[in-house]
Structure formats: structure tokens, C-alpha cells
Amino acid sequence: MLQVQNLVAGYGKVQVLHQLSISVPKGQLVTLIGSNGAGKTTTLRAISGMIKPDAGEILLAGRNIAGMASHEITRLGMAHSPEGRRVFPALSVDDNLELGAFPRLTGARPKGDVEQDRQRMFELFPRLKERRTQLAGTLSGGEQQMLAMARALMLGPEVLLLDEPSMGLAPRLVEEVFATIARLKAAKITMLLVEQFAAAALDVADYGYVLENGRLASSGEANSLKNDPAVRAAYLGGSH
């Protein structure tokens, strides 16, 4: 569904990604792990068009989207739940969700049944239903993360990019977020998950890529990566 081939990207003269290639098959959950500054967020930003790749191809359902404007990529079905959640604090939960469906409401994407999808989000994220009319800024961190994911899903995406959903959350909430991601996976949503919390990410994912200084350090089935001694030592907190 999503294929990144030899992607080179960075900020100005600083090159962050060096010939990165990853692949996200339809209906699968692929995770990209790595330490701070490895280029995880940059990868997602390049995929969703927020920075222009310097070289390489990004194929969404076979179509090269590298270099396209952000809003065009979104209209082709790439939903991005950004780092740090970035919900609109002064808007209600309902309005945030509606903005997620914006390209459908303007006819840039097939409309479908927006109201039904909203109800589906409330089934996936029951907490949001209780807080429908509340301003997003008054939600807890965990609830805001749920809202950010639900907003991205309102696009009716082909691929969902999740950037550090566990960032800044209490351990109990992190568990909840990962339980939600597992539910999305069960619903056959194609996802690329970027996480620093490698153990939890590999637990839910089908396949994993380990990124180091903008290059692939290793990759493989999530289960085998979890048992890889080098990965364990570097990212999973030693040998337990």
C-alpha cells in the first residue's frame, strides 16, 4: 500500500534520511523504531508532504507522491496523526473530528457517510463520546491522543501515520493507547507507527524497522526483532 524507496530528506542543508526504504503492506501495522534524532518523525513528515524529499520515491497505492503538496497527499488518503497530538484546543471534540473529514465534506475525497464514521469513532474511543461538546484543550493528554487518532481516521484513510502516540503520557494511558492501536489493527487499518517505546510497538506490530541516524539498522517480523539480541540491547532495555 505504501512504499518508500531510497528516500533522501532533511532540513535545509542537513540531511536526515539517507536512502531509506520501507514498505507498509495493506491492512498491516508496521512500526518504525529508533532513538531520538534517528529520523522517525522526518520520515513521516516527508511521507505526508510537510517537507519535500530531496530524492527517492514514495508510492501510495502505486502512485508516486514524493514532492506533492501536503493537501494533495491528504486527499489521496494519507492521514497523519502528528507528534505531540496537535488537536485544536479551542474547538470541541465534535469540531475536531469534523475537520478530520474536511476533504470529504468539500468533495475532494469520496464523501461516504461522515456521520456514521463519527459514530464509529465513538465506538472505538468511547471516552470521546462522553466529551463530544467539550473543548479539546480541556481533555487529558490521553484523551487528546485518542482525539488526534480519531481525527486522522475521519479522513477514511488508505494509510494512517501515527507519530509517537505514547509521547508524554502516563504508563497506564500508554497501555490504553496501545490497546486502541491493537483495535485499529483488528479493524484492518493500514498503519505506520513511529515509536520510541519500542517494546510496546513491537508487541502490536506485524513488521518492524529499526532506524539509526537516518539509515535502516535492521528490520524484520516484529516477533523476531523483539528477540534480536542487538535490538534488545539497544532499544528494549537490556536482556530481560
Added chain:
Amino acid sequence: MRRTGREEIGDPVIGIRPSLNLLIAGHLVVIAPFIFRTTLASLTQLDPALLEASANLGASRFFGFRRITLPLIAPGIAAGCFLAFISSMDNVPVSLFLSNARTGMLPIRMWGMMESTLDVRIAAIAGVLILATLILMIVMDRLTGLTKRISG
């Protein structure tokens, strides 16, 4: 044209005759910095993440400009227009040199009145000007909310 040393105001200067267009051009030069500065100030305060978010949710660049950038910098543009209006309204030097008999500018007229027939009309105009400025100031404050921001 040969200079005689006895040119008068209204005579062509460097081959350009005072006209309404020239007057407008002169005033534009004087007021442009006011609008540039205030607009620039509100543009630097604009959070770029908002535009990124709008593009990310599928809004085109023009849509983002129309629905996000413009509304957010509107108070800055309005403040600039207010300053520009005031400075253009009571500008004497530019008006004096670039206006001709057909384009009677208020400050020039007032000046003329004061020199020839000083009467109550001058006081009336001045009164109206002060009142109009006061009303504009109140309107501007309501729009940009400076008092609200200062008092927290």
C-alpha cells in the same frame, strides 16, 4: 524647461505636473511603512503549525490563506490602515507640494482659511476631526482588543 527662480507652487517640477495620481502616489509612499510594519508584526506572531495542520487536513494553500492567515492578521492590517489613514489625513508637506487647484486637500484648505478668513469654520472642522479620530480609536480598540490584553 528653463528655471527662472520664480516658480510657484503648482508649477511643473522636474517635468511632472501635480495631479491627483501624483498626489495618491505620494501618499502611498508615506503610508506604506505603517501598513507593512503592522502586518509584518502580526505575521511573525502567526503560528506556522496552524498552516501545516490545515494542509495536513487537506486544505489547499489558498484556502489556508483565506480562512486562517487572513483572519489572524486582520487586526494588524486594520491597525496599519488606521495609522495610515490618520497620517494621510493630516499630512501637510506631501499634500502641499503635490496637490493642484482641483485636488483641494483638507489640511491645505484649513491652512488657507486660517491665513485668509479665520472664522468659526476652522474650529468646526477641527472639532469634527478630533471626534472622528476618537471614534476610530474606540472602534480600533474594540477590534484589536489592546485594552483587554493590557488589563489581562
